[in-house]
Amino acid sequence: MSHTDHTKLFLPGPVEVRREILEAQTQWMIGHRTGDFADLFARLQNKLKRAFFTDSRVYISGSSGSGLWEGAIRCGVRDQSRALHLTGGAFSERWAQISRANGKQVDCIQVDWGRAHSPDMVADALSRQRYDAVCAVHNETSTGVTNPIQAIGEVVNQHDDTLFFVDTVSGFLGMELRVDDWGIDIALTSSQKAFALPPGIAFAAVSDRLLERAEGIVNRGYYFDFLTLEKSLLKNNTPSTPPIALMFAADAQMDAILAEGIEARWARHRDMRDATHEWALARGFGMYAQAGYRSDTVTTVDNTRGIDVNAMGAYMEREVGYAMDKGYGAIKGKTFRLPHMGDVSMDMLHEVLSGIDAFLTQQN
Numbered sequence: 001m002s003h004t005d006h007t008k009l010f011l012p013g014p015v016e017v018r019r020e021i022l023e024a025q026t027q028w029m030i031g032h033r034t035g036d037f038a039d040l041f042a043r044l045q046n047k048l049k050r051a052f053f054t055d056s057r058v059y060i061s062g063s064s065g066s067g068l069w070e071g072a073i074r075c076g077v078r079d080q081s082r083a084l085h086l087t088g089g090a091f092s093e094r095w096a097q098i099s100r101a102n103g104k105q106v107d108c109i110q111v112d113w114g115r116a117h118s119p120d121m122v123a124d125a126l127s128r129q130r131y132d133a134v135c136a137v138h139n140e141t142s143t144g145v146t147n148p149i150q151a152i153g154e155v156v157n158q159h160d161d162t163l164f165f166v167d168t169v170s171g172f173l174g175m176e177l178r179v180d181d182w183g184i185d186i187a188l189t190s191s192q193k194a195f196a197l198p199p200g201i202a203f204a205a206v207s208d209r210l211l212e213r214a215e216g217i218v219n220r221g222y223y224f225d226f227l228t229l230e231k232s233l234l235k236n237n238t239p240s241t242p243p244i245a246l247m248f249a250a251d252a253q254m255d256a257i258l259a260e261g262i263e264a265r266w267a268r269h270r271d272m273r274d275a276t277h278e279w280a281l282a283r284g285f286g287m288y289a290q291a292g293y294r295s296d297t298v299t300t301v302d303n304t305r306g307i308d309v310n311a312m313g314a315y316m317e318r319e320v321g322y323a324m325d326k327g328y329g330a331i332k333g334k335t336f337r338l339p340h341m342g343d344v345s346m347d348m349l350h351e352v353l354s355g356i357d358a359f360l361t362q363q364n
């Protein structure tokens with residue numbers, strides 16, 4: 001390849017990671033029962049709390065984000081009670097399935113793929129049935145829909161004993177999320193989306209209310225038991241061996257993010273979204289997600305032109321040096337996703353979009 005030394009990732013996870021961040025992982029290892037580790041943990045903890053806009057705590061997990069789905073449901077939903085899942089896309093549906101696999105009783109508010117959930121739908125469900133938790137996905141990465149989390153939180157918070165669980169795997173650090181102000185009891189995320197880290201580490205901001213709930217539940221499991229994580233966190237530590245190299249990377253990346261400014265980072269994502277929409281609509285493509293709820297971190301393009309998405313991907317990889325998305329699950333090929341998340345710059349976005357233009361021209 002002449003264009004680059006490697007194929008750059010233009011995928012909605014894992015995303016392209018900057019060289020400096022990859023290199024931060026190569027620091028000499030430290031033992032996790034040492035003062036040096038406690039310093040690293042404490043330093044990272046403070047930065048993560050700022051990123052989640054919370055005064056409570058952020059757990060660090062040596063897993064991908066999916067593990068924390070299990071943690072949330074096992075620590076927060078009692079066997080005799082129920083969880084309400086807001087479903088309508090590959091990830092929100094998988095989370096509901098995982099709650100069932102953990103033996104929980106689950107009801108879903110299912111919307112068509114590409115649609116958002118409204119606060120009214122949630123208010124209606126909560127008026128008819130008591131739930132231990134409402135589980136919502138902030139940014140449904142398969143469809144490119146962003147749910148109105150703040151407004152849904154207002155509804156959930158009117159019910160004293162109902163906790164609010166949010167998957168912000170592809171939203172966190174790419175679009176607005178304020179854990180304490182929005183009354184969120186857990187906001188869980190992975191590293192390999194808008195955080196722009198390598199995969200393998202996950203984070204969750206957890207409220208006192210959720211920990212109180214966990215105290216009344218016996219079978220919380222071990223690896224994702226928040227009470228176990230809490231005991232260690234109070235000593236700036238983790239119960240089992242943490243992904244230390246990834247924590248070095250997260251610490252370095254948080255410095256870069258705080259230097260950019262979290263709100264400035266959100267604004268950059270919004271600008272890239274607008275540029276992507278303009279590009280797609282001007283070329284006769286559609287938007288898969290409902291107007292008003294289109295994601296700032298990933299655009300799911302409705303392939304109304306019927307282009308050969310596989311051929312586009314092959315062209316982009318060969319000629320421009322980017323690995324491209326080809327749509328997710330049931331809507332593969334009928335859609336493709338343009339992820340403008342993480343450390344993607346406007347220049348990189350334009351390089352990709354011009355590459356697709358060259359492909360489209362060549363087709364005519």
Ligand SMILES: *Cc1c(COP(=O)(O)O)cnc(C)c1O
Pocket residue numbers: 013064065066067091137139140141167168169170190191193
């Ligand atoms: C990627 C993704 C997940 C799964 O995260 P893993 O880190 O792969 O476990 C869950 N939810 C959403 C919204 C995602 O985009």
